[in-house]
Amino acid sequence: MNLTFHNSKHNANNDDKKYCCSYHSYNGGKRISVSKQEVSCTSHNTGSTSFFQHTVNSGSRVRLAAIKYYGIRTPRKRINIDSLKLPTKESAKVTVYTFYSLERNPVLIYVDFKGGIATTGWYRKGDSSAGDNEEWTEVKDLKDKAPDKLTNPTGCNSEGFKELADKLKDLGCKGLEQCTAVRTLDPEHLGQNGVQREEVPAADLSDQVPDTESETKILLQGTPVAQMAEDAIDSEDKEEEEDGPEALPQVGGQDPGTVGGTSDLEALALQIKDALGLSDLDTIFAVICGGLTKVGLTSATTYLAVWKLYKFCKSLRKDPWVRQI
Structure with a gap:
């Protein structure tokens, strides 16, 4: 599975929206489908960011051998996840949702593997790497918040949406910065044109008569x-x-x-x-x-x-x- 940004964008725009290794691609056997989706905010017209979904279907009778990507002016990188043993031992559906940084490198992925020892969750690049292997670690505070549940436009008050926006901002993925900036405000705390209004409690003058x-x-x-x-x-x-x-x-x-x-x-x-x-x-x-x-x-x-x-x-x-x- 190739998570390179150009590969994701190119194949998501193809008519068949599929790709595979060089052997199967030239023999009419493309087994990995790609689609582009979007997370958007109803509170901000410009608040949105895109991600790509790569899926290997269980009916393709193939096993996933590796997850890799090529960065800008960087050699191939292989993504390793402890709980996901590759190659898989059986043909099973594997779906990987990928968010990219401004440098067009994968920064946050969601893995959904249903076969063998199931692996489901969010992962980001860890601190350790050896050669072309990168160890990716689980992002536990985003657990159980699958991307397909966040694709419907939602507001900044959605708990899962706010946590995802915060994480993407930390990882350099742009598009939802406005949502992180106003996430603690609600319409009652916003003045004209959406500007935060300072709350000044009304004075209780029932028992106060100034002496001087x-x-x-x-x-x-x-x-x-x-x-x-x-x-x-x-x-x-x-x-x-x-x-x-x-x-x-x-x-x-x-x-x-x-x-x-x-x-x-x-x-x-x-x-x-x-x-x-x-x-x-x-x-x-x-x-x-x-x-x-x-x-x-x-x-x-x-x-x-x-x-x-x-x-x-x-x-x-x-x-x-x-x-x-």
Whole structure:
């Protein structure tokens, strides 16, 4: 049996898809059939790799003498497997599935021999060799996962598929790298366009009221609105420096520091509502302003920030009051 890449590809494309030794080939007695198959992933349109199946049928009344291949610019190599004694003592069906590396050398094979002492399993090239003989060792973590059971397109979540993809990657067989890169992810952990989304647990604010402004920032740290909180305070500080202390706005007038009718602090409240999943505006108000009221409103800017948030939260409620903090 010749597992040379060119031999596999050439005969798989022939009309009869068969070959044999030089003697039988020229006498119409080709006894080894070849077919090309594919392992593909439904999760990635480009995730696939090919392999070739070589089969000696039991009805051919021949015994398998050896398994060999020729590499690129290398002499003939004979594959030896301890449990598979060659030549076989009887005519029996022998099937070998072969995966190739980028160098077009066999790197992983699956042997299925039904005669005598049955041999079934995955094998790869071992560390020892003598001359043109290569000792191939069993890959036990792929046991009982025959290639013909993996030919139907499947997803990365299939256990047998993932293990095979990992092994092929280690051996330099390309085509399923994307499957090994995302094998631990499921659709629930993927964001838009299949990009992994970082999970940020929602904060439990039921029993938390910050005591200081610094604690308020710590509570919000790690949420999408943390930076916006700092920007809102910076914006108010800048307004105070330019315009001096601000009086409360007249009824019907637009609040100072607003752009298009919406201030930075109002936008901050809405961001917190969306990011933390809060439906109670009182809780939103408490998260941002609770610590500021505890420190006694020591600056005009702090007072203005609390007053604006109070007004905004109150305007969104049907009840004409806001819970005391």
